[in-house]
Amino acid sequence: MSIFSITGNDLLELGYPEGPVFKVLIEAVNQHYSAHSSAEVMGLLKRLLSDPAAFIEDVQLSEAAALLLSVKDNKTVSLLPEPVPYKIYGEEYIDPNAMKQINQAVKLPVAVAGALMPDAHPGYGLPIGGVLATNQAVIPYGVGVDIGCRMCLSILDLPVASLKASQETYVKSLNVHTKFGAGAEWRKREDHEVLARPEFKETQLLRQLFDKAAGQLGTSGSGNHFVEWGVVTITEAQPELNLAPGQYVALLSHSGSRGLGAQVAGHYTRLAKELCELPEGYKHLAYLDMNTAEGQEYWAAMTLAGDYASACHHVIHRKLINATGATLLARVENHHNFAWKELYEGQEVIVHRKGATPAAEGTQGIIPGSMTAPGFIVKGKGVAASLQSASHGAGRVLSRNVAKAQIKPDEMRKVLADHGVVLLGGGLDEAPAVYKDIRKVMSAQSELVEVIGEFTPKYVRMADGGPAED
């Protein structure tokens, strides 16, 4: 007969809420159950956690059961004893810390299903590249700080030869009509109907944020955001895009909802943490009940931030297309940090995509590679196991700090020159070498999306990189 004992880690693994119940339960089990098998005790502990009321008169476990019931009354949320189903795509390319984060998210009591995309890397709460479906709950950090961060591609009627022949015009258009950097605002403000939205008058938060949003309309921010001219190659006729096979000049942008979305995310994450107390290590996953005023308020603010992000892209594209005198032939755009109401196995769920491209059957999207690697125009296949999602890019392999310490400016210049790419701004932390191989990432998700076109960057503008690390 072996002597068996449990530890606090065992209880954490089982999803027990941290607190006095730990000490009481460890003592009770080690005193009264040490002669039982590990499997027997674990089974008992699972039953106790899922239904403490059934143990309230149990000789050995009544105290623990009472504590568990009072914890529930005190709104500390208990995790699921078993995770809901989730599928990982391209596991061999994914950081273990991102795996750990999706493993936590699928134990939330509101979780319905999850998925992890092949470009995944760690984030706050849900990993970047993480997808989570929940029941009647929205997780502000499941959407992310940059609410509505999205891609927008305009395919134009300009001759491809003009890219080289009129290099100066294209480069100048980026310098004149885009604005990058944290806090960047246009001195002469742009206009767009999104600024007339009633939501800007309906909460104190959005009233406060309106002026900054008006100033930042049509700016791009910093980090991995970009605006670039390049070449779209279509190999087969695409009726949905109304495009014949061939090559086209195109404009591609990547940016989000700027200060507006960041402040909305911060505000409602703080609120969610107050209303939804989760165990240690899970707190960034705090959620709002969709059937409360707070949940509905976040949803409205998130929707506005998403539409604002779209408006920013449209302002940028309008100005750059005007600068070249082009005509728009086709446009593809998609959010990749957002939450949607969708059906999963017949149930309405809230699908959070934090750095993941919507890929419902026939839905078009853009998955960028890097400055020197192609991006892909894709059409979703509607695979339920991925919650109808795909990656939102190649994903980083080097952190910003490591990149700034390791990559030499001359190496980066050479890679750009070898690919015929002109870069305005941009830092070592955005060098092509910091990204995974987009072709490997695409093959890891070939069952999720069909590629219908490629985009190759030529003239790229980004925010100036930060200072190099020592």
Next chain:
DNA sequence: ATGTCC
């Protein structure tokens, strides 16, 4: 991601 704590 954001002028890095409303």
